[in-house]
Amino acid sequence: MHFELEHLDSYDDSSLLDELRRVASLVHTQKLTRTQFTGLAKVHSSTLEKRFGSWKGALEAAGLGNRFDDASFGKDREDLLQMIKGTAEKLQKSVLTLQEFEAHSGITGAPVRRVFGSWKAALIAAELGQSSLGKRYTDEDCFENLLVLWTHYGRPPKHNEMNHAPSAVGSKAYVLRWGTWRKALAAFVQRIESDPAPPESPPSPLEQQANGNPVLPDLGSRDIPLSLRYYVLRRDSFRCVACGASPAITAGIVLHIDHIHPWARGGPTVADNLRTLCLSCNLGKGVSPA
Template sequence: FSKTGCAADTLAGDYLKGASIRQEYLETAILWAASAEGKTIEAYMAQHQNDPSAVILWNYFRSVIDWVQAIFPKKRKEMKGLPWGLFYNVHGKRTDLDPKKLELEIQRLMGDEDVTKKSGIYEYLLTGEEKKLSIRTFDRRDALAAYEKQGHKCPICGETFEFEQMHADHITPWSKGGKTTPENCQMLCRDCNLKKG
């Protein structure tokens, strides 16, 4: 784990941030393994400090990287530095992850200009949490135009609000193909926007 060109660097250098020579790869592997056992790094280290070798840690680390390479076989720069071990701990036993389908979805999301955090695509595909993608929000100009067009009223409750009391929202949600364009912008009061989910 700790030398330039070491096995961890060769195997997983495209997936890890940091430098093997500064033991950052080792630290990452220990963090992931500790998490898999539901322990802090300190507790994990205390339990394994007298182990004659790091074979258990190495085997776990290899399992993580093997899983990543099997599920997401096409390497991209956006994969570097993601918490792959933590993803593996939660999703490693799933049988519904089809690499071909995932790759098609990755390609689609990489090309979607509303997805502003491309590295979040992988976690989104594993969890379904849209917030991981940081979907582009409406700029102030588009929000103000929608506010004026609506006559300062929330289209859900019909009440009148100050601009600062309203949120720009997609009429057709991004998840259903809606884009972050002026035509797809509506202003909702905070309460209605929160209720909408």
């Protein structure tokens, strides 16, 4: 077999990007890692990282931003929380937007959504976004936290369970707001049911227009509305649909909602394109049943 020359004719930006695109076309996995690249390229990935600031920057410059594997950060909950808190501190902000976090941390929202379900839930867990006078949670904060617990136990959480991990909002906040724990649960269910049944396919733009104000404004976005997340989790019995893992049975299992056909490649945020997966199955490390 004839081996190609192990160096490039030129090392200017466009030659490096051409090489990146050439190697990318040889690698048939969705993501292109530094190791895959270096194994096939005539130049080491570190050269591109230096030139373009980071591996992510190099992929983006080559128009291959969608092949950056942010999962390879392997950021678990604690790491992400530290990064969120650190970014807020650096910017001296008590309320941090996802855009600010992405811009300053170099991490996309994808791993945050995988671990916490939503940016909002991540902020609550990081104890950001509350007034400095005290923790002031909105109704939505309380509902987001309740869904985390409901998912964790696979059933409505009990009053005292709200005071233990993974809960980020204590039971007191619920009782202060709704009077009793039972009423807080009822408010959650009412909130879920106040959204229309999740459509099986996205309404046409015309339909949306006819309705005036679509009740699920995030339908076309990657973010999955609270009620739709609940609907999918319950439909899937609060278990990973690939391996059956359940946080209620096995400690440490984290469930999240996955776009079956990836959102970045046109998969809509609708119930029939969403499924419940555990973290390891979603990262492709899970063992699927034969």
